Amino acid sequence: MEELLISLVEFALRKRCSDIHFTCMDDILHIEFRTPFGLEKIYQDIWKPSFFAYLKFKANLDLTNPYAPQSGGFITKDIPCRFSVIINQTIETGVLRILSTNPSLMIDELCMDQTVLSIFHSFVHLRQGLIIFSGPTNSGKTTTVHAILSAISRQSRNKIVSLEDPIEIRDDGYLQLQINENLGFTYEKGIEELLRHDPDVIFIGECRNSYTAHMVIRACLTGHLVFTTIHAKDSLETLQRLYDFGIHRHELENTLTAIVAQRLYSNLDGIRKECVYEILTQKELGYAIKFNRYPDEFIGLAYKISEEIRLHRIRDEQAEYDIQSFKK
Secondary structure, rough: OOHHHHHHHHHHHHHOEEEEEEEEEOEEEEEEEEEEOOOEEEOOOOHHHHHHHHHHHHOOOOOOOOOOOOOEEEEEEOOEEEEEEEEEEEEEEEEEEOOOOOOOHHHHHHHOOHHHHHHHHHHHHOOOOOEEEOOOOOOOHHHHHHHHHHHHHHHOOEEEEHHHHOOOOOOOOOOOEEEHHHHHHHHHHHHHOOOOOOOOOEEEOOOOOOHHHHHHHHHHHHOOOOEEOOOOOOOHHHHHHHHHHHOOHHHHHHHHHEEEEEEEEEOOOOOEEEEEEEEEEEEHHHHHHHHHOOOOOOOOOHHHHHHHHOOOOOHHHHHHHHHHHOOO
């Protein structure tokens, strides 16, 4: 079984796959790869339902409680992976996330927009505030944050601590803590413990509920520079999600430094990737908080994606779909 696992992961890496999706139904194991071009169905007869059972064993899931949603991790051929499972009646589904073993990118490698890069470099010198990165899954949020954290670690003596689930990009320049819900080390518990370790800069991997959102605000108000991510379409939707979590406008006015909304697309060569950013800072951010809309002169994400297409920097059908979604 281990050889089958290695061959599948190596196959996925050749496809530049970030996640492997499994559906086990009617004694057949269906497999799809999450590639830069979307989900790709894999037609195969090599990996059977017994292989799915092996993944649950490999990830150290509780096999005595099969109907509870679970996740676990393992390393195969020096490649860290996380496996999550949900079982519903006669269908078992799972996602194998292949975690990055590459070092953090440099800020100047993130995109070709010099204005954006200049803003990111300015984040490196901040000492307090809240910067939120928003976008869907696989939009490059974690990569962007780690590029900035890596730059901070090289240019200052500040203590940086991250709380992540999972740790996707490892960096020896700062302390990275892995969420482990089986051991009771949740985001909620982790944030409480993290604040006792005298950090200067904090990265909370995902702002996923009301408690986490309030702890993020608390960390800012106690003098920390805080980075976090949130699943939202754009900057305005990010603000709305924070309001839904019970965060008040005056709290954001006192803490929020910037919102970075982003998308990640394939470059023209089909190998490299280009990230497109929308950034709200300072006066624009204050306007958005007060009036719940962008300033008239603000250039939003949809226009920036259109420009990247016009300049032939990206080649991605998803980009056209995203542009249409902003118009709805």
